[in-house]
Amino acid sequence: MANLHSAIELFPTPDHDHHSCAASILEAAERICAERRVRLTEKRRQVLEIIAKSHTAAGAYEILEKMAGPKGRPAPVIVYRALDFLMAQGFVHRLASLNAFIACANPQSDHGSQFLICRDCRAVMEFSNPTLGKAIHEGAQAASFSVDATMVEVSGLCAACARAQHE
Amino acid sequence: MANLHSAIELFPTPDHDHHSCAASILEAAERICAERRVRLTEKRRQVLEIIAKSHTAAGAYEILEKMAGPKGRPAPVIVYRALDFLMAQGFVHRLASLNAFIACANPQSDHGSQFLICRDCRAVMEFSNPTLGKAIHEGAQAASFSVDATMVEVSGLCAACARAQHE
């Protein structure tokens, strides 16, 4: 998760080392699950790994395809149950505007979900702007509305794709 | 659309006169369509009316049910095409987190979509907080991200439902 000032450096570029971030995500998940005494079972681990390794948001059926073994792919409910667990633990976020899922870059801290989503390359940057969070909570409070969850999804063009379009 | 300071008054209460807001929404839509020289055809009008009369966000198939005549309900594509038109004209917003649709309270002004959604009664309040919009744009700019559309959907409990739960 990036704060806004370093955002420009942190938007995932096509060539960054995604394998190592996937590894650290899995490691962190294992540690946190041990702490919380919940089980990161094989299926759950498998789903998290697929999502973490993906450069872009992954749809549930895309994940299913990648889970396919010699006997074909598992039933959809398998992946949805794993996703439910992973989301409950904060390891994965759901992007409502894409019906897709991405690994959380910072699963420790409980935070609102705020995303920049490139419509071209589908890269996703999670960010956390305190001003934004505060504005939402103030707005809710003014309406006597008690907030459970906030969804902020901004779609547009990432810098790399914008450059590519101008060529 | 409410600004934040008057939000508390404007969150739709269970007993407000929704019929009259539906009427004024339809009237406005007719006027705007005439101005723009686009056609508010029977199907489109019908879909808008159903959405406008609904106290809560309406799913596409819920709308279909309400469109059903003696010959059964129309094909899904009918309602989706009407929704495409109504969204293009700014009369209806889509709530990504619910896969549902609500009438826009202020179709004139072009604005980002910001919603408070009660998880209990499914009432929806559209609001517009300039601070929030600004924070999003600043964040995007810091990431050299050019924004097409922003979605802010806050789910929680509205004041009425919160009161009801404490009883």
Added chain:
DNA sequence: GCAACAATTGTTATTGTATAACATTTTATG
């Protein structure tokens, strides 16, 4: 009016997203 074209609607089929209900297996606990 009417030919030509554009916009809208109708029809059928299909793809994608997600959950329900219930059976079976695996894991934790006394």
Added chain:
DNA sequence: CATAAAATGTTATACAATAACAATTGTTGC
């Protein structure tokens, strides 16, 4: 090791959205 809880397997279905093409309706210029 018996039992309960958690997780997975299986089958079926509901809900969401679009594709492809045909038929109809509306608009425009002649």
